Amino acid sequence: MPSLGVLLLLHQPVLVSLAPDRRLGSKSPDAEGVLNGEYPPGDLLKEEELVPSTSLPQFQFLCSKSSSSFSIHKAAATLFGRLHDQLVNLKTQVEQFEGQFKDRTRLIITGHSLGGSVASLFTLWLLDNISQRDKDKDKSVIKHTLCVTFGAPLLGDKGFQEAISCSSLWNSCFLHVAANQDLVPRLFISPHNPNAMDIDSQTGPYRPFGTFLLCSASGCTCVEDPDAVSELLEAMGLETAGIQNPNEAWQIFDYGKPVKCLMSIVNIKGLAQLGELTVDTLRAGIILQLEAIGVISIQQNSGNRELIAKMEKDCLLKKKKAFDPSKKLNDMKIYMVNLxxxxxxxxxxxxxxYDSYKSKGSSQKDIKVVEFKKRLNKYWEKMVAEAERKPQTEGAAFMTRWLYGGTNYRRMVEPLDIADYYSKGCRDYKTNGRSQHFIRLEQWLEEAKKQNVSPSSTDSKKQKVSALLTEDSCFWADVEEALILCKSLKDGDQRKSRESTIKNLIKFEEDVMKQIENYAVSPEIFLEKSSFMQWWREYKEIMGTTYSSQLTRFMEK
Structure with missing residues (x-):
């Protein structure tokens, strides 16, 4: 009985092969049957069912706050579970060679058909293990890991796609090769699978991830955009949709031919003919893609105008909506300079x-500050949301550049949010008013400190800016709460005992003194008309002239 083949090459590259054979037969489809190749892959049309992440504990690391759940192909999940012990042994073997990896060494995990699905799951499992073990090191092993699948069906839903695609490092580890004569890659594309569920779009609930190398007798093309992959897989299926003989339709496609072709030549054709038809480089690229995978011929592309126009429109729309944090970060720096x-x-x-903004008027200067704050908040909220969507085990820390920018932004802008909050008469900002993205930025900074990562420590100009900002971005919220406590004592508010209120005020005083000793507060808090100095005068009056502490002695100097 054929079974999963595993091959480890101890020289460069290291290759792991997962490829169950496929044979025609009549038995009912189940995971064991898939593994042993005892029934035709066409029977998988009845097995498009997805299983939720809650029943996949070994892949919970893919969940994040914004992508809290996902689903994957039931047969692939079941097969992975049945092979768990073998895959554990295989993972152990792979780990033994990690120390021998050199710059040009690649770990290649490959699988065919449903074996490709198992190869993808095994790769994710391996990447997570590497990330957890080597989170303090560079991820050179991850960068040199590649999963290549041949004729594999789509594996998971939109949540699964987003969990992988949101990490560019992980997403780049997957290359899926699909031929136009192979029906399996299009197994769960609804026009070719009458049983597929029509959820969210015409292609059903399944979504592609990684890079796809789409092949035909005419050539091949690489596509990364998930929507474009779905559209092209659907378009490729039209050529084989009319085959009457099911045995002919489900014959195993020999992927050796396109692989040999790719290794021997790189052939670019059709450019001369296109030159007479169009000067639009985007449209030209789309037409060449469609010709390469056998969907159209250049001479007869007029019959596919609708598909070409749709792909062109989708591409332009995505480009317009694209969020480029690197380019926008420069704009944010300008807003920060203005602040x-x-x-x-x-x-x-x-x-x-802080107090000038809190009592802001209608001057042009005040209006601009409100706009700067709004734009900065929008940018960093989106940045944090993008980072949150990455797999949890990649850690939350930004690269040093982003960590520094986010920290400076938080220390500069959060006080303005606090000013707005207390100007409305609200209380308890930290519990009821603080935005989640400020909390995450602060947490990531603490994580970086534990890992001895210093945000932009070599940039003297940035150090100077940072030194002028109070490190605790919630400092002014604490000042506001202390002012409210002082007022409650003066007004004789009985909701809290005087002893408890005094205790809280003393704690705030001690916290302030610690920050002063650590040079963690900006000198501007001591300006005569600041809220902090207002608190200090009221607090000193409440405590009386005989009260002495570190802060009273410091303030009297």
């Missing part, structure tokens, strides 16, 4: 930028 200028100008009236 720093605002901060400096506010110091001249002994008030400080």
């Amino acid at each position: 720093e200028w605002y901060k400096k100008t506010c110091a001249s009236d002994e008030r400080g930028y």
Whole structure:
């Protein structure tokens, strides 16, 4: 009986092969039958069922706050589970060679048909294990890991796709080769599978991830965009949709031919003919793609105008909506510079930028600050949301550049959010008003400190800016709460005992002193008209002239 073949080559590259054979037969489809190749892959049309992530504990690491659940192909999940012990042994063998990896060494995991699905799951499992073990090191092993599948069906739903695609590092580890004569890659595309569920779009619930190498007798093309992959897989299926003989339709496709072709030549054709038809480079690229995978011929592309126009429109729309954090970060730096200028100008009236913003008027300067704050918040909320969508075990820490930018932004802008919050008469900002993206930025900074990652420590200019900002971005919320406590004592509010209120005020005083000793507060808190100095005067009056502490002695100097 044929079974899963496993091959480890101890020289470069290291290859892991997962490829169950496929034979025609009549038995009912189940995972064991898939493994042993005892029934035709066409029977998988009845097995398009997805299983939820809650029943897949070994892949819970893919969940994140924004993608809390996903589903994958039931047969693939079942087969992976049945092979668990063998795959554990295989993973152990792979780990033994990690220490021998050199710059040009690649770990290649490959599988055919449903074996390709198992290969993808095994690769994810391996990547997670590497990430957990080597989170403090560079991820050179991950960068040199590649999963190549041949004729594999789509594996999971939109949640599964997003969990992988949102990590560019992980997404780049997958290459799926699909031929136009092989029906299995299009197994769960609804026009070719009458049993597929029509959820969210015409292609059903299944979504592609990674890079797809689509092949035909005419050539091949690489596609990364998931929507384009779905459309092209659907278009490729039209050629084989009319085959009457099921045995002929489900014959095993020999992927050796396109692989040999790719290894021997790189052939670019059709450009001369296209030159007479179009000068639009985007449309030209789309037409060449469709010709390469056998969907159209250049001479007869007029019959496929609808498909070409749709792909062109989708491409332009995605480009327009694309969120490029690198380019936008430069815009954010300009807004930050404007806020720093605002901060400096506010110091001249002994008030400080926090209190100046809190009592802002209708001047052009105040209006611009509101706009700068709004744009910065929108950018960093999106940045944090994008990072949250990555697999949990990749860690939350940004690259140093992003970590520094996010930290400076939080320390500069969150006080302005606090000012808006307390201006409305609200209380308890930390519990009821603080945005989740500020919390995550602060947590990521703490994680980086534990790993001895210093945000932009070599940039003296940035160090200077950072030194002028109070490190605790919630400092002014604590000041506001302390002012409210002082007012409650003056007004004789009985909701809290005087002893408890005094205790809380003393704790705030001690916290402030610790920050002063650690040079963690901006000098502007001591400006005469600041909220902090207002608190200090009220607190000193409440405690009386005989009260002495570190802070009272410091303030009297």
